[in-house]
Amino acid sequence: MTTPPDVHRARSRTFKPRRRRLSPTREAALERLLPQLGLEVIGPTLDPVEVFGRQAPLVIEIGCGAGEAALAMASADPSTDLIACDVHTPGIARLLTEIDRLGLTNLRVVHGDALDFAARLRPHSLDEVRIFFPDPWPKPRQRQRRLVRTDLLETIIGLMAVGGHLRIATDVDDYAEQIVEVCGAEPRLEGGPVPRPQERPITRFELKGLEAGRTVTDFSYRVRGDRD
Numbered sequence: 001m002t003t004p005p006d007v008h009r010a011r012s013r014t015f016k017p018r019r020r021r022l023s024p025t026r027e028a029a030l031e032r033l034l035p036q037l038g039l040e041v042i043g044p045t046l047d048p049v050e051v052f053g054r055q056a057p058l059v060i061e062i063g064c065g066a067g068e069a070a071l072a073m074a075s076a077d078p079s080t081d082l083i084a085c086d087v088h089t090p091g092i093a094r095l096l097t098e099i100d101r102l103g104l105t106n107l108r109v110v111h112g113d114a115l116d117f118a119a120r121l122r123p124h125s126l127d128e129v130r131i132f133f134p135d136p137w138p139k140p141r142q143r144q145r146r147l148v149r150t151d152l153l154e155t156i157i158g159l160m161a162v163g164g165h166l167r168i169a170t171d172v173d174d175y176a177e178q179i180v181e182v183c184g185a186e187p188r189l190e191g192g193p194v195p196r197p198q199e200r201p202i203t204r205f206e207l208k209g210l211e212a213g214r215t216v217t218d219f220s221y222r223v224r225g226d227r228d
């Protein structure tokens, strides 16, 4: 089993715990579907072939919310296997319901902290990592909670294959600056801001930002081939 780096033990949370009661329907969906479609946060090293029943490019989405992007992108690209992670229980319940309804076999769910789950992944095993609209943590003293920061980026890159794709989107201007700074300082990455990718759907969260007049920036980075 992969030993989690120290950062996993010492880090502060990248999400705000939100407590909201589930409707009885969502509660029932969670109970029925999580054992079928969910992956344990803590456990032995994951074997994606065992999980998905095939060898395919492996993608993880950190902070999938209600799974709108995960569902759209997994449906549009059945040749890729996607693991969508979030701590937000109502979102996970909705996502599970939709995976079941659509009969998707290339999408699995982690209900918990993606950074804890990261300890189950083999180094260099991910072909793509998606972080769409990470929690903004706007106050200066909250910046150490942001997902895209130097120590967590180290962890994420360590899990990614050479040539692997890191996609990020944010509607917070100074988060976009932080992404440019942190990813730009990482010699194993190349890339930067890109036009909005067609395949990334507009989520309800994104729509609210657009309606409030915020600007969305998408980023695309590749893990360089000349890494150590």
Ligand SMILES: C[S@@+](CC[C@H](N)C(=O)[O-])C[C@H]1O[C@@H](n2cnc3c(N)ncnc32)[C@H](O)[C@@H]1O
Residues within 6 Å of the ligand: 014, 015, 016, 062, 063, 064, 065, 066, 085, 086, 087, 088, 091, 112, 113, 114, 115, 131, 132, 133, 134, 135, 136, 147, 203, 204, 205, 206
């Ligand atoms: C602002 S929401 C955006 C959700 C979604 N990506 C969208 O565009 O609608 C950010 C989400 O990231 C989740 N999140 C933050 N840190 C996380 C972590 N370490 N593991 C799993 N989920 C996380 C939060 O719970 C929240 O649902």
